[in-house]
Amino acid sequence: MSELTGYRRENGRWGVRNHVLVLPARAGANVAAAGIAAGAAGAVAVRHEWVGHPDDPDAALVRRTLAGFACNPNVAAVLVVGVGPADAALTAEIAARGQRVEFLTLAEHRGSAGTIAAGQGLISSLLTTAAVAVREPMPISELVVGLECGGSDALSGITANPALGIASDRLVAEGATTMLSEVPELVGAERILAARAVSAEVGERMVRVVEDFEREVEALGIDIRGAQPTPGNIEGGLTTIEEKSLGAAKKAGNAPLTGVIDFAAQPGPHGLYVMDTPGHDIEQMVGLVAGGCQIVAFTTGRGTPTGSPIAPCLKISTNSRIFARMAGDIDLDAGRIVDGSVTLAEMGEEIYDGIVAACAGEPTASERRGNSEFAIRRAGQHHG
Amino acid sequence: MKAPRGYGRGGAAVGVRNHLLVLPSVVCSTHVAGQIAAAADGVGVVHQHGCLQVGDDLRHSERLLTGVATNPNVGAVLVVSLGCETLRGAGLAKRIGERGQIVELVGIQADGGTAAALEHGREAAARMSAELLRREPAEFAREELTVGLDLPGSGAEAKAIEAAFDAAGIATIQPPAGIEGPEAHVELAAAGAVIVVSRPPAEEAPMGFAVAPVIAVGHRSELHEAIAEDFDVSPAAGEEPGALAQRVLEATLAGAAGELTAAESRGSREFVLRRLAVTM
Numbered sequence: 020m021s022e023l024t025g026y027r028r029e030n031g032r033w034g035v036r037n038h039v040l041v042l043p044a045r046a047g048a049n050v051a052a053a054g055i056a057a058g059a060a061g062a063v064a065v066r067h068e069w070v071g072h073p074d075d076p077d078a079a080l081v082r083r084t085l086a087g088f089a090c091n092p093n094v095a096a097v098l099v100v101g102v103g104p105a106d107a108a109l110t111a112e113i114a115a116r117g118q119r120v121e122f123l124t125l126a127e128h129r130g131s132a133g134t135i136a137a138g139q140g141l142i143s144s145l146l147t148t149a150a151v152a153v154r155e156p157m158p159i160s161e162l163v164v165g166l167e168c169g170g171s172d173a174l175s176g177i178t179a180n181p182a183l184g185i186a187s188d189r190l191v192a193e194g195a196t197t198m199l200s201e202v203p204e205l206v207g208a209e210r211i212l213a214a215r216a217v218s219a220e221v222g223e224r225m226v227r228v229v230e231d232f233e234r235e236v237e238a239l240g241i242d243i244r245g246a247q248p249t250p251g252n253i254e255g256g257l258t259t260i261e262e263k264s265l266g267a268a269k270k271a272g273n274a275p276l277t278g279v280i281d282f283a284a285q286p287g288p289h290g291l292y293v294m295d296t297p298g299h300d301i302e303q304m305v306g307l308v309a310g311g312c313q314i315v316a317f318t319t320g321r322g323t324p325t326g327s328p329i330a331p332c333l334k335i336s337t338n339s340r341i342f343a344r345m346a347g348d349i350d351l352d353a354g355r356i357v358d359g360s361v362t363l364a365e366m367g368e369e370i371y372d373g374i375v376a377a378c379a380g381e382p383t384a385s386e387r388r389g390n391s392e393f394a395i396r397r398a399g400q401h402h403g
Numbered sequence: 404m405k406a407p408r409g410y411g412r413g414g415a416a417v418g419v420r421n422h423l424l425v426l427p428s429v430v431c432s433t434h435v436a437g438q439i440a441a442a443a444d445g446v447g448v449v450h451q452h453g454c455l456q457v458g459d460d461l462r463h464s465e466r467l468l469t470g471v472a473t474n475p476n477v478g479a480v481l482v483v484s485l486g487c488e489t490l491r492g493a494g495l496a497k498r499i500g501e502r503g504q505i506v507e508l509v510g511i512q513a514d515g516g517t518a519a520a521l522e523h524g525r526e527a528a529a530r531m532s533a534e535l536l537r538r539e540p541a542e543f544a545r546e547e548l549t550v551g552l553d554l555p556g557s558g559a560e561a562k563a564i565e566a567a568f569d570a571a572g573i574a575t576i577q578p579p580a581g582i583e584g585p586e587a588h589v590e591l592a593a594a595g596a597v598i599v600v601s602r603p604p605a606e607e608a609p610m611g612f613a614v615a616p617v618i619a620v621g622h623r624s625e626l627h628e629a630i631a632e633d634f635d636v637s638p639a640a641g642e643e644p645g646a647l648a649q650r651v652l653e654a655t656l657a658g659a660a661g662e663l664t665a666a667e668s669r670g671s672r673e674f675v676l677r678r679l680a681v682t683m
Contacts, residue, residue, distance in 0.1 A: 068673075102606075169431075242458075251512075300454065323485060344516060392451075
């Protein structure tokens with residue numbers, strides 16, 4: 020079994036990857052950001068749809084998401100590409116959190132082409148910063164692991180999710196942090212989680228985030244059952260959101276619930292947390308990574324190749340058929356629990372080992388494939 | 404002024420570009436779609452939607468994706484689906500086909516994973532792309548153009564631009580009230596605009612669009628003057644609205660005749676889908 024290793028950052032946090040991120044502050048800088056990263060081996064750019072109207076009610080949420088993502092310790096340094104001086108605010112927020120960041124704008128460099136040219140010098144200096152970082156043994160207490168499922172089926176709650184729960188319990192027992200998410204997929208399981216809360220306050224918050232979500236959806240005149248379970252879930256044998264939720268919550272094992280936090284917020288001291296995210300696989304993964312998860316363990320029944328631009332995503336199939344069929348897209352097969360070739364406890368250990376090995380540098384399937392999806396959570400109030 | 408050169412798509416519609424659109428039905432298939440598009444010189448759309456949407460929001464997204472895929476600038480469409488998404492790829496491809504568009508479907512889960520979907524998609528895209536290359540553009544009357552106008556808060560200049568197109572016999576369409584910028588480009592293309600005239604607010608940068616060329620018109624603002632090379636038309640000091648409108652018309656006709664816009668030259672192909680509700 021591999022030893023956990025990582026990169027110790029100047030702000031005391033630990034990364035398990037060593038990326039240089041080129042981040043457009045607004046969609047108008049997407050092309051320049053992509054152009055800078057394209058010319059620099061080792062740099063990764065994201066693109067997004069945030070146009071950046073200053074009066075957009077989601078502005079604070081989006082800025083927190085982008086800043087959190089840029090400050091994930093898997094990122095050694097960040098180049099923010101802005102449109103104009105107003106985008107310095109995002110850069111300042113990133114710098115205030117102790118991240119190495121450089122900033123340039125289209126306005127200073129006569130547009131996209133000039134910005135791409137000017138970005139070359141900055142990016143090579145940031146790549147040099149990253150290149151001097153060395154891997155060293157990392158304390159497990161510094162690890163934050165996201166617990167996600169996408170494309171669930173009827174086996175999710177029986178195989179992969181409880182096995183991931185066993186891995187989560189061991190991580191928490193050893194002093195690491197794990198983070199469950201997707202509030203819409205905890206509808207019906209909120210009281211089970213609340214009963215394990217470390218305090219009455221945390222338990223109340225757990226129930227409240229689910230109730231708030233249900234109320235919000237009701238106010239929009241939407242029936243959540245139109246989206247949950249998804250058509251793919253239903254084809255996979257799931258019948259109701261409650262059934263899906265009870266299976267989804269199994270990813271969190273049996274550890275006490277230490278806290279419930281906002282989207283893209285940082286967890287407190289070690290333990291099991293719930294982050295208030297949507298069920299959308301990419302929005303929630305961006306939220307988890309923005310909240311500091313260095314790795315995401317991701318169970319799937321239908322088979323989804325999703326990954327993050329800056330964090331390894333360890334894929335675990337709920338059934339052996341999809342594992343074989345989507346060869347190269349999925350890392351581990353928890354479907355073997357069904358035919359008895361592996362026990363739930365053994366699968367839990369396999370997932371724990373897989374998380375440690377991936378953190379120690381072994382590329383996951385999504386990294387080998389180059390999957391690097393990105394999406395920004397909107398609160399939905401925009402355009403009235 | 405140059406005559407538009409384009410591609411008849413049957414009926415009255417004429418496209419000024421001849422794109423193979425590689426359209427993911429969901430964010431999860433954008434990576435595969437992008438690789439397929441790059442291999443076949445197609446236009447790969449990157450968007451962040453298609454899952455856990457409900458009601459009007461889901462229908463609105465489906466309508467826009469269908470509309471964009473059947474824009475006359477698109478000669479053929481390859482829909483790339485994951486398989487378990489809410490905005491189902493198979494249904495999207497079916498609706499696109501029902502509107503007379505050439506369409507094929509690649510499904511990551513149906514094909515058996517990323518590698519198989521890439522192989523299937525590259526084969527289909529190469530075949531569709533070769534077919535599109537055989538179509539020769541022909542000159543057509545400017546009266547057959549439909550131009551989308553995204554001119555928020557432009558006042559007299561917007562009126563002058565509209566009047567210039569009107570005088571030239573060119574039909575213009577507007578986005579829904581309150582919708583501007585890249586979200587408006589999607590709405591306009593879905594409504595049939597084959598070229599878009601867009602004027603971003605003084606503090607925002609211009610953006611291109613995946614499916615229709617965008618003629619970017621600047622303001623006399625500090626930012627727009629600083630990044631003038633990202634615009635197609637920048638107003639001169641003291642320029643009369645009528646004179647500016649005339650230059651916008653000329654730039655639009657040049658774009659319609661096949662000249663690359665500033666956004667096309669720098670590879671700006673944004674796709675910003677307006678959402679009506681929060682993702683579940």
